[in-house]
Amino acid sequence: MRRILLFTAYFILLIPTITSSQSYSGKEIIEKVNELLNPEASYGKASMTILTTSGDVRTFIYEQWSKGKGEKNLVRYIKPVRVKDQAILMLNNADDIWSYFPRTRRIRKLATHAKKQKMQGSDFSYEDMGSGDTFLDDYSAKRLEDEVKQGYECYKVELNRNVDSDASYSRIVIWIIKENFYPICLNYYHENDETFLEKVLVQSEIRIIDGIPTAMKSVMNNKKDNTRTQIELINIKYNIDLKDDLFTERSLKK
Amino acid sequence: MKNPGILVIAFFVCLSAQSFALESIDIYGYFESQYMGTRLNNRFHQLYSNKLRIDLTSAISEKIDFGANFNYITYHGKTNWNILEFLSNKIATGISPENQVLYTIPFNDRNYLDNCYIRFALPFSDLTIGKQQISLGTGYVWNPTDVYNIKDVFDPTYEQPGHNSIRYDIYIPGGISVTTVYSPEESWKMSTKLFNLKFRLSHFDFHISAIESNWNFHDYEQRTPESRFFEGVDECRRLIGLSTAGEIFGLGTWVELAQNYMEKSQNFHEIVCGFDYTFDFQTYIMMEYYRNSLAKNDYQDYTLTDWIRLYTSEQKAISKDQLYMMIQHPITDLIDFGVSQIISLSDASIAFVPTLNYSMAQDVDVLFYFNINIGKSGTAYAHESGNGGLARVKLYF
Numbered sequence: 001m002r003r004i005l006l007f008t009a010y011f012i013l014l015i016p017t018i019t020s021s022q023s024y025s026g027k028e029i030i031e032k033v034n035e036l037l038n039p040e041a042s043y044g045k046a047s048m049t050i051l052t053t054s055g056d057v058r059t060f061i062y063e064q065w066s067k068g069k070g071e072k073n074l075v076r077y078i079k080p081v082r083v084k085d086q087a088i089l090m091l092n093n094a095d096d097i098w099s100y101f102p103r104t105r106r107i108r109k110l111a112t113h114a115k116k117q118k119m120q121g122s123d124f125s126y127e128d129m130g131s132g133d134t135f136l137d138d139y140s141a142k143r144l145e146d147e148v149k150q151g152y153e154c155y156k157v158e159l160n161r162n163v164d165s166d167a168s169y170s171r172i173v174i175w176i177i178k179e180n181f182y183p184i185c186l187n188y189y190h191e192n193d194e195t196f197l198e199k200v201l202v203q204s205e206i207r208i209i210d211g212i213p214t215a216m217k218s219v220m221n222n223k224k225d226n227t228r229t230q231i232e233l234i235n236i237k238y239n240i241d242l243k244d245d246l247f248t249e250r251s252l253k254k
Numbered sequence: 255m256k257n258p259g260i261l262v263i264a265f266f267v268c269l270s271a272q273s274f275a276l277e278s279i280d281i282y283g284y285f286e287s288q289y290m291g292t293r294l295n296n297r298f299h300q301l302y303s304n305k306l307r308i309d310l311t312s313a314i315s316e317k318i319d320f321g322a323n324f325n326y327i328t329y330h331g332k333t334n335w336n337i338l339e340f341l342s343n344k345i346a347t348g349i350s351p352e353n354q355v356l357y358t359i360p361f362n363d364r365n366y367l368d369n370c371y372i373r374f375a376l377p378f379s380d381l382t383i384g385k386q387q388i389s390l391g392t393g394y395v396w397n398p399t400d401v402y403n404i405k406d407v408f409d410p411t412y413e414q415p416g417h418n419s420i421r422y423d424i425y426i427p428g429g430i431s432v433t434t435v436y437s438p439e440e441s442w443k444m445s446t447k448l449f450n451l452k453f454r455l456s457h458f459d460f461h462i463s464a465i466e467s468n469w470n471f472h473d474y475e476q477r478t479p480e481s482r483f484f485e486g487v488d489e490c491r492r493l494i495g496l497s498t499a500g501e502i503f504g505l506g507t508w509v510e511l512a513q514n515y516m517e518k519s520q521n522f523h524e525i526v527c528g529f530d531y532t533f534d535f536q537t538y539i540m541m542e543y544y545r546n547s548l549a550k551n552d553y554q555d556y557t558l559t560d561w562i563r564l565y566t567s568e569q570k571a572i573s574k575d576q577l578y579m580m581i582q583h584p585i586t587d588l589i590d591f592g593v594s595q596i597i598s599l600s601d602a603s604i605a606f607v608p609t610l611n612y613s614m615a616q617d618v619d620v621l622f623y624f625n626i627n628i629g630k631s632g633t634a635y636a637h638e639s640g641n642g643g644l645a646r647v648k649l650y651f
Contacts, residue, residue: 052587058616080616081282081650096457103413105387109459109499111506113532121587121613166504168534191534227587250380250425 026141292642398512398524399495458500603629
């Protein structure tokens with residue numbers, strides 16, 4: 001099963017389309033979203049701020065490179081010093097994951113269950129950080145009645161987890177801007193209780209970068225733990241030329 | 255100046271001052287304050303340490319980078335630990351009082367250059383020269399193919415020291431790499447030579463290793479009357495190893511095997527296999543099995559030499575079959591709680607190690623762990639080994 005992890009959700013490719021919007025089925029809308037979420041190549045630098053239950057704030061800055069419509073991903077932390085140069089390499093749509101710990105100079109091959117772990121204690125699991133093919137492979141899409149969300153005319157699509165899937169949420173409801181198929185809000189429901197709203201992701205400050213609409217700010221509100229994580233893009237480039245040898249264990253250590 | 259460590263720190267401070275003008279030099283590190291206490295023979299002993307580590311990295315050019323770190327550690331409290339106090343009466347009795355000092359491990363203040371290397375990025379290869387960390391194997395607690403390091407079973411993720419080596423890594427497209435390491439000692443024969451081939455099959459990484467090194471074994475019950483030192487035997491150790499890591503039925507899976515061919519003593523093998531899994535509710539579990547055929551099956555056969563070799567890291571284990579189990583869960587967004595169990599299957603002894611990690615601030619971590627040994631007298635994790643714990647505050651800068 002192909003799954004695309006990580007930050008591609010935030011480095012979005014959009015082929016602007018003007019469509020006769022009413023004719024799309026839920027599946028077709030999700031296919032278009034899925035296409036957006038997987039740029040051919042991208043580089044980004046982002047800051048992730050975690051507001052903890054105790055009110056403390058933790059801020060991480062990282063760089064991310066992606067190629068092959070999310071098939072290859074490399075993430076490297078820059079700050080804080082505690083995690084400086086820690087890196088994660090994901091190949092084959094995150095079916096192969098390696099992590100690098102500079103303190104021990106050790107590269108560890110991880111199993112795909114590692115995607116369920118929280119990213120540096122944030123409200124994003126590695127699985128949350130991307131959507132990509134998981135929306136298509138792990139869920140069945142049903143179009144609901146259109147709504148206005150954050151001032152945008154939106155499609156509203158409900159994704160229900162397939163019986164044979166081990167995805168972490170029983171249900172996801174997504175609001176997608178009609179104009180550009182950009183997913184602006186996602187409600188994630190608990191894995192064992194499809195009525196329990198566990199997390200809400202809100203994406204805002206949408207700008208056109210290299211011709212592609214991009215959310216400069218994404219906020220994940222964790223209703224269960226009463227915490228919040230915000231990701232802000234510092235820099236983003238699309239459709240750049242990235243060499244394949246960037247996505248190797250050798251470059252993990254750089 | 256008496257202490258060369260002060261000079262080295264002064265050097266780094268001067269360098270850091272200059273580095274404002276040299277953007278390519280990066281200086282960082284950590285301060286670690288640690289308290290360790292243990293209850294032993296109805297007495298409570300305490301050891302404190304303070305460690306300052308300064309890391310220096312510099313990308314001299316796109317193709318050349320340099321890395322180094324300097325460590326300064328001070329110890330306070332009970333700075334001399336007699337290994338005999340940790341052993342059963344059966345083993346410890348018979349050592350004359352004047353010889354007891356020979357079994358003492360001192361914790362002296364020290365400063366040292368742990369790593370200092372230069373790395374050249376060549377076409378499809380890297381050449382690294384100098385003192386550098388070398389980590390081998392896929393095991394979490396035990397690494398049969400690692401002839402350089404022996405991890406602390408109570409604290410297996412702590413950083414390992416650097417080793418003076420020349421390392422050459424060749425990278426071949428398709429996830430294949432070849433690593434050769436030469437760690438020079440006083441002669442070619444006594445130097446460590448390592449060859450490692452890494453390749454990928456399906457979703458598994460495989461490593462095949464061939465290593466030749468010198469192994470200095472001591473007999474801690476034999477010494478010449480006029481000498482303060484125990485008799486050591488240098489012998490050539492040749493190791494053929496295989497390790498792999500991947501995923502089976504959703505479980506992270508790893509295996510590490512090593513067959514050791516010894517020049518003088520008996521050949522032996524080591525086996526590690528383990529798995530791990532993360533549940534949706536964030537709980538992480540891990541289990542690792544370890545066999546060392548050099549170790550013993552029956553705790554009645556453990557000798558004083560076996561114990562001292564274990565405590566001085568000459569040997570990885572005293573009991574043949576062991577199991578490490580860990581469960582960890584983030585109880586809040588800043589606190590992880592876990593419990594590890596180290597079980598000697600050979601002598602039915604167990605050590606429990608509850609751990610708590612607290613992210614106190616952005617760059618400050620606090621770790622607490624306790625070790626509770628509940629095995630019967632004379633076993634690998636016997637109650638007389640002492641029950642205690644450790645608190646460690648680490649501030650990164």
